[in-house]
Amino acid sequence: MFTIARNDFIALFRTPFGWSLLASSQILLGLSYFLLLSNYFNKIKYQVTTHGVSYEIAALLVAVLIYISLFLVPLLALRLLAFERNNHSINLLFTAPISSWRIVLGKFSAMLIFIFCIICLLSLMIIVLSWSSSLEWAKVTLTLAAGFLLLASYCAIAFYISSIIKQPLIAGFASSLCLLFFLLIDFLANTRIDWLDSIINYLSLIRHFENLIHGLASSSDILFFIIVIALFLKLSQMRINRIRFEDV
Numbered sequence: 001m002f003t004i005a006r007n008d009f010i011a012l013f014r015t016p017f018g019w020s021l022l023a024s025s026q027i028l029l030g031l032s033y034f035l036l037l038s039n040y041f042n043k044i045k046y047q048v049t050t051h052g053v054s055y056e057i058a059a060l061l062v063a064v065l066i067y068i069s070l071f072l073v074p075l076l077a078l079r080l081l082a083f084e085r086n087n088h089s090i091n092l093l094f095t096a097p098i099s100s101w102r103i104v105l106g107k108f109s110a111m112l113i114f115i116f117c118i119i120c121l122l123s124l125m126i127i128v129l130s131w132s133s134s135l136e137w138a139k140v141t142l143t144l145a146a147g148f149l150l151l152a153s154y155c156a157i158a159f160y161i162s163s164i165i166k167q168p169l170i171a172g173f174a175s176s177l178c179l180l181f182f183l184l185i186d187f188l189a190n191t192r193i194d195w196l197d198s199i200i201n202y203l204s205l206i207r208h209f210e211n212l213i214h215g216l217a218s219s220s221d222i223l224f225f226i227i228v229i230a231l232f233l234k235l236s237q238m239r240i241n242r243i244r245f246e247d248v
Contacts, residue, residue, distance in 0.1 A: 004093070004106025008080055009113050017079055018114070025065070025072055025118055032064040033057070033125050054136040054143075058126045059213045062147040065122060066209070069115075069151055070183070074175035076114060077158035080107045082171040085243070094244035103244075104159070104237045111155040119148055139213075146212035149225040150205055154179055156232035163239040 012018030040056045084090035093103060123144060129135060158175040165171035185204045201207055205228075208221040 001102040001106045001109065004098075004103065005109035005113065008107055008110035012076075012079065012110070012114065021072055021075060021114075022118065025068055026121060028068050029061065029065060029122055029125070033061060036060055052136065053129055053133045054139045055213075057129060058135070058140045059143045061122060061125065062143050062213070065118065065147060066150060066183075066206075069154055070176055070179050073111070073115075073151065073154040073158045073179065074161070074172040076111050077155065077162040077175060078168045078172045080110060080162075081159060082162040082165060082168045085166050100237050100241040100244065103240055104233055108155060108159055108233060108236075111159065112152060115148070115151045115155065119144060119151075143213045146209050149212075149222065150209045153182075153205060153225050153228045153232075156229045156236070157182065160232045160236045160239065163236050163243065 012021075036057045040053065043056075081090070126135070126140060126144075157178055161175040161178055162171045165174055182203065182205050184206065185200055202224070205225075208224050211218060211221045
């Protein structure tokens with residue numbers, strides 16, 4: 001598992017693909033960082049009430065990363081699975097005496113390492129703020145952890161989509177739509193049927209993320225992300241177990 005994770009992570013940077021994803025995410029985050037700073041200082045200048053730098057910049061910057069990842073994570077997933085299935089380079093791995101779980105966890109871990117690198121770079125932007133303002137480090141840490149959990153859920157969902165769709169472009173497009181659906185599903189909670197609206201709201205990834213970044217840390221929100229990750233990894237394992245015999 002660790003060998004697969006290491007090899008896949010290193011392979012991302014052996015071509016311009018991994019560097020392009022990393023660079024584009026940092027450019028977009030850097031621009032967002034500048035705009036959020038400008039907006040925050042304008043609020044101070046005109047004496048507009050703010051929620052503090054920990055929310056106005058740190059939390060919103062993580063939120064920007066979440067929306068950027070609607071496209072970044074599917075590209076990462078299709079590179080690690082759908083693209084390899086399409087050109088049959090993954091067949092060597094399928095024929096090796098390795099369990100389907102190790103294949104899934106190895107590739108999923110490579111995705112998490114990539115996401116963790118992006119969050120670490122984002123954290124450096126936030127740390128710079130501490131030089132000139134007072135940060136609520138507990139809230140910032142919770143925000144980063146919540147962002148990581150949500151993005152890990154993204155990775156699990158996108159990986160499963162890439163396992164059921166062999167064509168890379170179609171897999172990437174379908175993954176983005178699926179992630180957007182799970183992110184914004186709470187907008188559908190207008191049925192006026194209380195129990196149905198409650199279920200729809202509970203399935204919204206952004207709703208659980210918002211609970212965490214607003215300091216409403218609950219074990220149910222953390223458990224929700226863990227269940228989503230475990231569910232889609234299990235579905236991926238079942239699918240990989242099937243296609244390793246179909247593609248070989």
